[in-house]
Amino acid sequence: METFKIKRIFSDNLGRNNPVFAQVLGICSTLAVTNVMKNTVVMCVGLIFVTGLSSLTVSLMREYIPSRIRMMVETLIIASYVIIVDIVLKAYLPDVSRQLGPYVGLIITNCIIMGRAEAFALSNPPGLSFLDGVVSGLGYSYVLLVIAFFRELLGSGSIWGFRVLGAWWTNWSIMVMAPGAFFMLAIFIWIVKGSLIKEEGGNNK
C-alpha cells in the first residue's frame, strides 16, 4: 500500500498529472523566471523547499484545522515559509536574491503549493505529504529547466551564463521576453501530451 502510494506520487507528479504541463498550474513563474537558467534553478529550489515543508506542516495539523478556515491556515503556512526563503536568500545569497527580485515573494501565489496542500496533504500522513510536495516541486522544476535551457540558448546564445553559440548567432530577443515562454511552454505541452495520448491510445486497443 505504502510503496504503491509512493510510486503513484512519482508517476503522477512527474508524468501524467504534472503540475505544469498537465494541470497548467504555476504558469506565472514559468513565464517569468525561465529566461536565464540560473534564476530558474534558484526559483525551483525555493519552490521545492516551500511545497515540501508546507505540505508537511499542513499534514501534521490536518486533524486540528477547522475545515472552514483551512485555506486561510494554508496560506499563512505557505506565506511564512516563503518569507523565510526570501530572508535567508537576502542574508546568505544576496546576488541571487537581487536577481530574482520580487519573484521569490511570488512563490506565495504559486497554485501548485496550495493545490498539493488541498488535494494531498489534508488527507495523507506527514511523511507521504512531504514526499508529495517535494516530488511535485521536482515535476515543476524539470519542466522549467527544459524551457529555460532552450530560452537561454536561443535568446542569449548561452547556457548557465556561458556563451556557447558563436558570434554568428543572432539572439532571438523574443525568447528572453514573456511571449517566448508561451511558445516554449506550448511546444513542450504539445510534445509531451502528444506522446502521452499515444501511449494511452495504445493501451486501450
Next chain:
Amino acid sequence: MSREFFKNRIFPVLFMFVITLVFISVTTVIYTITKDTIKFNESLRLRRAILFAAGAAIPEDQDEIEKIIAKRVKEVKDDKGNTQYYIVYKEDLTAVNSYVIIKKGAGLWGTITMAVGFDGGIKSLRGVEVIDQNETPGLGGRISESWFKEQFRGKKSPFTKVAEGEPADENQFQAITGATFSSNAIMDILNTSSIDIKEIAGDSR
C-alpha cells in the same frame, strides 16, 4: 447548542489567532537573526560600488575594503545630513582621485540605482556601477554586465548612444540591443549625474 456555537464560531477564531501568533513569531525570530547580515551585505555592496566607480582596485577581503574606505573615502553631506556624494582620494592622499555620486533613475520595471564616478577635474567618467536594478534578465538586465559598465571609463558626458557592437567615440556608448528603454535610462542617469556633481562638488573644490 452552546457547544456547537463554540465549535463552529469561537474555535476557528482562536485557532487562527494562535497559529498566526506562532508563525509570525518564527518569522520574526529568523528576521532578527539575519537582520544584521542583510544590512552588512547592503553596506558592503555600496562600498564596493563606490570603489568600482572610482576606478580603484577592490580587494576580495571585506576587512581590506573597510580599511580603504576608512582611509581614502570621505562622505560629503548637505545641511540636512543627507549624503550628497563621496570623495575618493588617491592612494597617497595627495589629491582627489574621484568624486562618486549615487544616482537613481526610472528603469523599465523599477528604479535603477547607480554609482557614478568622475575624475578629480569632473571632466570625464572614472567608472560606473549598477547598484540596484530590476530590468528584464537577458535584455535590460545586461546593464550589470561588465562589458557594458567598463565601456564608460574615461568617457565624457553628455552621452548619446550607438548600436551594440559599433565603435563609440568619447561622448558615445554602446546601447543594448532589445533594451532601448534601459539604455535610455542609463543615459539619463549619467547625464544628470554629471550636471549634479558639477553643481554640488564644483564650488567646493
